Amino acid sequence: MQNIDALIVEDEERLADIHADFVRKNSRFRAVNQAHNLADARKLVHVLKPHLLLLDNYLPDGRGIELLEDLVAGDFSTRIIFITAASDMESCSKAIRYGAFDYLIKPVSYDRLQMSLERFVRFFDSQKTNAPISQNHVDELYNLQSKDFRGDKHTKGIEALTLERIKQVFVSPDDVYTTESIAQALGISKTTARRYLEFCVESRLLRAEISYGHVGRPERIYRKRDGST
Numbered sequence: 001m002q003n004i005d006a007l008i009v010e011d012e013e014r015l016a017d018i019h020a021d022f023v024r025k026n027s028r029f030r031a032v033n034q035a036h037n038l039a040d041a042r043k044l045v046h047v048l049k050p051h052l053l054l055l056d057n058y059l060p061d062g063r064g065i066e067l068l069e070d071l072v073a074g075d076f077s078t079r080i081i082f083i084t085a086a087s088d089m090e091s092c093s094k095a096i097r098y099g100a101f102d103y104l105i106k107p108v109s110y111d112r113l114q115m116s117l118e119r120f121v122r123f124f125d126s127q128k129t130n131a132p133i134s135q136n137h138v139d140e141l142y143n144l145q146s147k148d149f150r151g152d153k154h155t156k157g158i159e160a161l162t163l164e165r166i167k168q169v170f171v172s173p174d175d176v177y178t179t180e181s182i183a184q185a186l187g188i189s190k191t192t193a194r195r196y197l198e199f200c201v202e203s204r205l206l207r208a209e210i211s212y213g214h215v216g217r218p219e220r221i222y223r224k225r226d227g228s229t
Helices: 013-024 038-048 064-073 089-097 110-126 135-146 160-169 179-186 190-202
Strands: 004-009 029-035 052-056 079-084 102-105 176-178 206-211 219-224
Touching: 004 013, 004 038, 004 110, 013 029, 013 110, 029 038, 038 052, 038 064, 052 064, 064 079, 064 089, 079 089, 079 110, 089 102, 102 110, 110 190, 160 179, 160 190, 176 179, 179 190, 190 206, 190 219
Parallel strands: 004 029, 004 052, 052 079, 079 102
Antiparallel strands: 176 219, 206 219
């Protein structure tokens, strides 16, 4: 099968390295290069013609949304997973109008990014068929790009009692926990803890931040949102 070339556009070099390492964990992807500003990103897109961009919006010399506009105007086949701050609704709306494959809010959830990459593999492979196109094929392509993660994920694997135990741990916005500390506090697995914590983030009960810790390893930490109950 054809490899999928991904270009990482992120101004924070350490974060770009983390994204690239994560992309490489999926054997179908090659992280072909990194750009840390808009000018270099434009050059690398023209030279490498990657299949996918992980595109940060806020760059030292401009915004990633400008590059997305260039790709649309230039009829490039490169697809975009757009990454930006939670408060950037204007860019979010524009990226959706311009057909971004997916849209991730910082700090990036790597479980969520993995879902997006796996979905992109299916999308990429679905376009390689030589068979006559059918309505089912078009529907599959459309659904892969526009899938709403809120439906199944908000009910699948979420049990009310465990969710209430998670919520009771977060008494105030000053309380900070990791997946591991929640797992230890409640006597549940880290996989279960992560699933419930991410559910709470998507439900806007909690917010997530990235902490780099003492040895430089990024760690996702969670705290209660102001005003959430």
